[in-house]
Amino acid sequence: MNGPARKVDGLLFDKDGTLFDFHTTWSTWAGELIEDLAGGDTQVRARLAREMHYDLATRRFRPTSPIIAGTNREAAECVARALPDREVADLELYLMQTSATAPQAEAVPLIPFLAALKAEGIALGVATNDTEYGARAHLGEADVTAFFDFIAGFDSGHGAKPEPGPCLAFARATGLPPARVAMVGDSTHDLIAGRAAGMQTIAVLTGPAPAEALRAHADVILPDIGHIPDWMTA
Template sequence: MTAIRKSMARKVDAILFDKDGTLFDFHATWSGWAADIIRDLSGGEAATMARIASEIGFDLAVGQFRPESPMIAGTNREGAECVARALPGRDVDEIEHLLMLSAAEAAPAPAVPLAELLGDFMADGLALGVMTNDTEYGARRHLEHAGIETCFTFVAGFDSGHGAKPQPGPLLAFARQTGLAPERIVMVGDSTHDLRAGRAAGMQTVGVLTGTSLADELWPLADAVLPDIGHLPAWVAA
């Protein structure tokens, strides 16, 4: 009876997380990786480095992605296409494969202590999933690296066969797997892609500020905007 009352009182019965900028701090995870990949692909040649950086929206002087970077919410394929424009003669499929393998080995920087937070959600009976526009291979590698892969019953990338955000397909695949109505699920992410997908799927939406988007960008699409996912338990229980 207590468990039933608790379920009825909370806002949702499942949480679908974005990965980069949500579970993991975006800049802490990806800025160093991007600088390295630009250097490696260009052979250190300054003009080529500048072309790659321009195409992927990376500020070489600051050492960070610009907020408008297509790499932030785009798929691995879209990132490869950006890089390929700066490297005439290089095969986009080859670049895509290289980016997948390299990105999968990037050390993810947790936005908050994840194991305890996710463990508490699981203990409360919440179903947990991850949907990212990264590859599924990369997502699983990062979750494994952080020691949290077993917390999730659903892990999907843009290449998992459900589509990519901001389309609702992968979110609805999670709803089908859990057997829950979409309105009992919250999509949590740091970008408008995440929140648009959540709205299109009929889910609740929460934005977090551990990516590159500002609160003012997220609020029109969000039921709440939180500093990070560490604030989710209070929101879920409210």
């Protein structure tokens, strides 16, 4: 990345659908979750799929699913509508624990990608609507936690996207002006949060949202995060 001046000094990444491919990770996890919670009851299975906006035939989330960009609490509330005999708090804990152990499919090989950015002095962060516990578990499994200067979940005290709180917290933590940071994400929640914080916004297509849904909120749309270094100096 030597040569032209780069566009940003900090990159704040969403986690699911951005650092990790969404469907390979989370659609697989959701299918297993539904089977476990249904316990063989076809009616419960159908209710769960309907409330989660999950296609049982293709084993993928539909783009309309509130779970895609929602918090862990919102996901638990969604599941609870199909399981009226279960407490939301219990489901929230269950989702946190099971999702923390879900095998993650890296969008690109993360260690060399992040190491190259750090070598250029780029500040790196993660802001997810997952729990901080889940974020640290997944980043630890990929052995990339140490690359990040900032890691926040919806429960870390900065609020949840699409509010700008997590983005502004990253800027404060790194001492960077928001205008010198790019929020990188696969959902409108990510991009709206970045814009509201005064950041540049990078959309990637490794999540469920199509380019058309992201275009109005993105300064650039890239196939995946591996294209960011070239964009930074273009």
